[in-house]
Amino acid sequence: MKQSKLFLPTLREVPAEAEIVSHQLMVRAGLMRQLVSGVYTYLPLGYRVLRKVQQIVREEMDRAGAQEISMPAIQPAELWQETGRWDAYGPELMRLKDRHNRDFVLGPTHEEVVTGLVRDNLNTYKKLPINLYQIQTKYRDEVRPRFGVIRSREFIMKDAYSFDTTREGLDKSYQDMYDAYTRIFTRAGLTFRAVEADAGAIGGKGTHEFMALSEIGEDTIAYCTSCDYAANLEKAEVVYKSAEKRTASQAEMEKVATPDVKTIEQLMNHFDMEARQFIKALVFKADERFVVALVRGDHELNDVKLKNIVDANVLTMATEEELNKLGIPLGFVGPFNLPEDIEVYADFAIQDMNGAVAGANEKDYHYKNVVPGRDFTVKTYTDLRNIIEGDECPRCGGHIAFARGIEVGHVFKLGTRYSEKMGAKFLDENGKEQPMIMGCYGIGISRTVAACVEQNNDENGIIWPWSLAPYQIHVVPVNVKNEEQKQLADSIYEQLQKEGYEVLLDDRPERAGVKFKDADLIGLPIRVTVGGKAGEGLVECKVRKTGESKDVHVDELLTYVKELAASLQ
Amino acid sequence: MKQSKLFLPTLREVPAEAEIVSHQLMVRAGLMRQLVSGVYTYLPLGYRVLRKVQQIVREEMDRAGAQEISMPAIQPAELWQETGRWDAYGPELMRLKDRHNRDFVLGPTHEEVVTGLVRDNLNTYKKLPINLYQIQTKYRDEVRPRFGVIRSREFIMKDAYSFDTTREGLDKSYQDMYDAYTRIFTRAGLTFRAVEADAGAIGGKGTHEFMALSEIGEDTIAYCTSCDYAANLEKAEVVYKSAEKRTASQAEMEKVATPDVKTIEQLMNHFDMEARQFIKALVFKADERFVVALVRGDHELNDVKLKNIVDANVLTMATEEELNKLGIPLGFVGPFNLPEDIEVYADFAIQDMNGAVAGANEKDYHYKNVVPGRDFTVKTYTDLRNIIEGDECPRCGGHIAFARGIEVGHVFKLGTRYSEKMGAKFLDENGKEQPMIMGCYGIGISRTVAACVEQNNDENGIIWPWSLAPYQIHVVPVNVKNEEQKQLADSIYEQLQKEGYEVLLDDRPERAGVKFKDADLIGLPIRVTVGGKAGEGLVECKVRKTGESKDVHVDELLTYVKELAASLQ
Structure with missing residues (x-):
């Protein structure tokens, strides 16, 4: 892509409404713009990143045997009344009426729709287990939208729903999703932990939140400094050991x-x-x-x-x-x-x-x-209290420390909560009706992008991991009016694209300083600068992440870029 | 994909609510299910087709130089008040209030949002022309949703918006889109015509509707039987020729x-x-x-x-x-x-x-x-009347005939209608402010799928064109309990996938009749049946479209399939 044609409005100033770095950078680097509080438009660069996350999610969900579908955003109120969530959900649920004055919601999640769908179209153990997922726009009327797309009102989620015949089946479906999520966030370049979370009244052995570690995270994670135990603050068990033998006080109350x-x-x-x-x-x-x-x-x-x-x-x-x-x-x-x-x-x-x-x-x-x-x-x-730093790890006896995290994924054993309320049953091997046993699994797609930026940046801008970078290589001719530089940059641009790289060519007639500042802000993994040594066939190869830079002869550029790319993936 | 695992609920009966063939078949072949009037869920097979259309659209839009973005579905009422459409749009516009009682609409189209976006982020002729597009869910509260996804309340559209500095620039942007649309609908296997439509008060030389020809179409197309003239009934000009020299009547009124x-x-x-x-x-x-x-x-x-x-x-x-x-x-x-x-x-x-x-x-x-x-x-x-069949063609003098069509695309010169109302201006070469000159271009993604089914079916089911088929090849072992058949089918399935084909394997332990009925209903382009001659290494290759069938030795299968595939693309 030629940058002169790209709709990429970068900003020097920090937008007033942006409190955290990822929000600031996503606006400044021209990834997105706010339409209204908590509602964003993704510009070309931002949308490319979003699609990369979607593609990783899709590949790993398919690999885990889940099947992609697409459910509607507008859902009739009756469905939500069936499960009691029409009343329970409160003002976060966006509601509307159609021209016949019928009530609808804008789906914040799809348990009702998917349970109804499976109930109406599948009724035998022979067709189970099944896992249906979608990548779709969701709505939640947050009291206080903030942190850009981390807490917004319209956002993109991957949500998946598994249906099993047994608890053991659910355990396997759950583990498959846990493993898929681990692969997804690893591939997306996130530093994250899967933390135990509270399953609430539903019970069920497990629910985990996938937390991208970050100081701006709204959730506190208690983790063990010795083993891999990690839990949400609300969930982390406190180990009780009677410290001293109590002797009754002599004194009266x-x-x-x-x-x-x-x-x-x-x-x-x-x-x-x-x-x-x-x-x-x-x-x-x-x-x-x-x-x-x-x-x-x-x-x-x-x-x-x-x-x-x-x-x-x-x-x-x-x-x-x-x-x-x-x-x-x-x-x-x-x-x-x-x-x-x-x-x-x-x-x-x-x-x-x-x-x-x-x-x-x-x-x-x-x-x-x-x-x-x-x-x-x-x-x-x-056990009624919050764990505190220094407490004993409930798993290994080590010490608990705290970290903060952004919830980017959540896996959850629903059990029969929805299938019983909505009558989603199957006939088992003996011809007996049983409620389906469900799990649900979410990933915040837009939030994952923000978490990635929050973890990967410096004072000059974003530092994209290879897997999510909107383009992988930035070719920057210092002076496009210099015919030598221009021609060399053009040929490198063509050559790298032919090799399958996604390349952005900064062909704008701007000053070098402006171009470099924009390049750092946008933060593509590799920058190839074509400048004064173009006549000798030399270009500068710079790695955004390490700052490492080297003059490379154009004949060796492809080999060198291949090495760099391999080291960055 | 193994069919035993696929969520593919096919139906023998025709759904009562489905008036037209495409709607009936899309439900019966397990592509989609209705959630509520005019609102549909796409099941795995249907979603694969949708994504194929999206991919074709994306490739051709990118090739035409357009840039993909993603704008929100919920839009503040203020934007629509700026252009007067808050009042003008009527009850088709879905409206809602957020928790602060602020008015929003669910976007049926995005002129307001995109004009505001470009106004706020681009202000010089140097950055123009630009064409921004998105593939996104749209909302329209139809009085009478019907014909499945042809006239629905939540649907997927590709909408694009071009911004130019001159009328000639707009003409070129328009022609680029016209050409891209022609490529898109050709690749999607549609029989279609681009027909002149009425531009209304906006004027402008051109607006064309892309019509998939179909008897169930709600629009009448007047076309010439001699040349390529075609226009919407509302637009088609009537040629006036004074037929006979009038002599005043002798009689008084x-x-x-x-x-x-x-x-x-x-x-x-x-x-x-x-x-x-x-x-x-x-x-x-x-x-x-x-x-x-x-x-x-x-x-x-x-x-x-x-x-x-x-x-x-x-x-x-x-x-x-x-x-x-x-x-x-x-x-x-x-x-x-x-x-x-x-x-x-x-x-x-x-x-x-x-x-x-x-x-x-x-x-x-x-x-x-x-x-x-x-x-x-x-x-x-x-000229105040509707053209009628047999009238003279306004272009070549030939004869006009009528056909009916489903509108799958629309290209439109907006001019400065939105940019003037919303103040979207640029500085020209002389530093003078000018309103941007806009065009807008829509494609009904879900409607294109329905139009394709409407044009490609027989009494047994859908006949997918190669480009949109959810899978290209259906491998059907007649009896999976026969080890010979099962093994041969499995190996063919693996082999074809390795060659890059998208293959569905009907590994269900169902009767042959059920499997063949489902196969015809689903309508994949090529069916490879593994039956009684499996022992001799012979399988049956059948083309869904022509019914043409041939026994092929497994050693020659790949070559034969390659030939068939080439002839079907």
Whole structure:
């Protein structure tokens, strides 16, 4: 492609709305433009990258035996009512009405459509297992779209859905997808980890998120510095070991006036004690009932763990109004004198506490010398807190450290959640009806591009990995008015294309500085500069990633480029 | 691909909702399924065909120098208000609101988005011309979705937009697209014609529709049986030649009572005269004024021609209420005693009439012995009627015949319609601001697939042309339980794939009859049947299109298939 013809509006300035590097660079390097908050147009260069990701995904999905289909973006509300998600999904679900005033959604995901499709067209174990996927535009009305295409309202996803006859079959389908995802993100040049995530109420042994490691990631990953254990913060199990044999405190529990002393910090000052000596009590509404959760003052409650242990569909912090109704004073919550039907769940660490301080459930009062078990009753001690750096690895006993990640993929065992609600059944070998056992598997295509840019850049611009580069080689004649340079550059451009490389020729009559700046910004893997030594048949070959540069004679250029290309793939 | 694994639900019965053959076959052959009226899912086989069309389109668009981008489906209402189409588009435009109650549309087309994009990112003649295209999902809330994907609410289009600095530049961009479209539809195996269409108020020398010829087509094409002239009915010019020298009728105009005699048919009976002896007068509202149009009783008024001659944005038949206000009695309209500000436009053929019958503009009365010019005044004689079969070709003098067509493509000179409204300007060589001169070019991707099926089928199923076939060769072992057949079929399957063919292997343990029925229904170009002669190394090679069949030894199969393939491409 000749750059003079290419619609490639590069920018020197950083766009005001772009907070993170990948967003800035994707706009500056002319990959995309915003149409409206969270909605983007891909320009020619950006669309080439998108298509490369799509092609990798397609190849690996096909290799894993999945079959490509294409489902509609507009979906009738009835389908979503069948599964209850019409109500449950909330304002993130984009809705519209057609001319007959019929309700539709713009699909954020396709479980309903695909389950209905398979239900209506397949009914015997003989045709199973099957895995259907599509690469398609999805819609999600984010509260706060940001980070460019990392959190946008219209985005491209690959979503796949597997249907099996047995749990073991699902395990295999799941593993096939896990392996395919590993190949996909490896080929896309990402530094990533597959982390265990919470499967929520669905249960199922496994759900993994594929996280591109990045400081701007919105998710915290807990990983082991010794083994390959990695989990989402919400999922990472805390290993409980009773640290010391507890001896009951001699002292009786004692009520202390603590007017306006509410936070752990205020309590630490007031009592002159460490955070680990306080009991933090939190009231939650779990569906229709209320529960109290206890964690140590230096720990953070993990509400996903709580939600799972209390088996709630919806878990929310009790509001001040709700607390008032229960007669519980905000800031002084404790496990004492609670209404009878409120159960108390405590983190494992609570049972080792001795002489703790806890809210008295009475305005402006705390108890000190509290001994759990002696002074109040707990329904269950369990793992309720977030893991912290330095904690023990639940797999190997090593140490946990934190990293941040951008979720680029997710594999999920759905089980029979959708097939039962929608009646997607098959006849087994004995002619008996069984619900299909499903898995679902997503990859954020546009997000993968952004994650790649976030991981591969420097102060001058993007550094494309070979596999996603919009073009692989940038041929830059320094001065196109110099006939020698122009002709040499043209012939190199033709020659490299003939060899099968994707080549961009900067044939613009611009100053060398402008061209080099644009070349670095766009970040193609190899740059061949044709300049002053063109007369001697010498050109400069530069690797964007390493900055490594070498003068090469045009006769040896092809061989040298082949070597470079091999080292970069 | 092994058929036992393929999600390919074929049907023996004709789906009730499918009126036309292509719709029936696309459902029966497992290419697609309806989700809701006018909204379809493409199954694996159908999606493969879609992608083949997309690939042909992409290659030819790239070859023509166009650049691929991808614009969003959701577009802010403000953009559509800028061009006035938010109001003008009517209920076909799908609209929605986001969580902040902001208005959006689901794009039926992208003139607004692309004009805004180019306006904001390109401002000099040096970067022009440019042609941007995308292959993308579009939305149109059809009153009556039907004919499967021929008239659907969510569909895939290729849309392209060219930006030029001069009218001559636009002419070239237009011709490039015209040529690319000709190559595309030829490669897709369609029988088609590029027909002249009406450009409406925009003017511009050219707009062509690419019509796949088909009896189920909703558009009438007038074409010449001698030369390559073809035009849409609305556009086809009628050649006017004064047939006979008119001699004024001796008789005076005479008022005749014609109670309840209104239609041409009733008039013919009443007066015992031919249709061609009556003057049909019609009242239209042209924007804010009213006009009367006259055509001969045996002719049909062409309202597009009328709209152009009166230069109206909106032209509608006057309602009965409007006629009443004007004092014109429905059924007795004539060019007499009209309100002063109503102009009369007449078709050329009117001026040759002599002793005609026309409405008296008075309830239950007509005039006879009417002589146009003598008895009433006409503002303009012009071409106002639809061409009819047997009319003279406006290009070569040959004869016009009619055909029906499915519009699969459209090329259109937009001129400055959008660039002026949206301020998309460039600086010319003299530093002067000029509006960009635009063209737009669409191809219905999903519709092209349907048109192809409509043109290529027989009573047993689809007959795919080589270029669009989901697979090219169908290998069918008659009995997979026969080890000899199975092994031979497997090895042929492997061998053909190795040679680069796309092969479907029917490895299902089904009866031969079922397999052959499915094979004919799916309609791959070549079928290799491995049956009773497998032991002798003989297989049957059958061409779906011709039915031609031959026993071939497996050693010669590759050579024979190569020959067949060459003859089918």
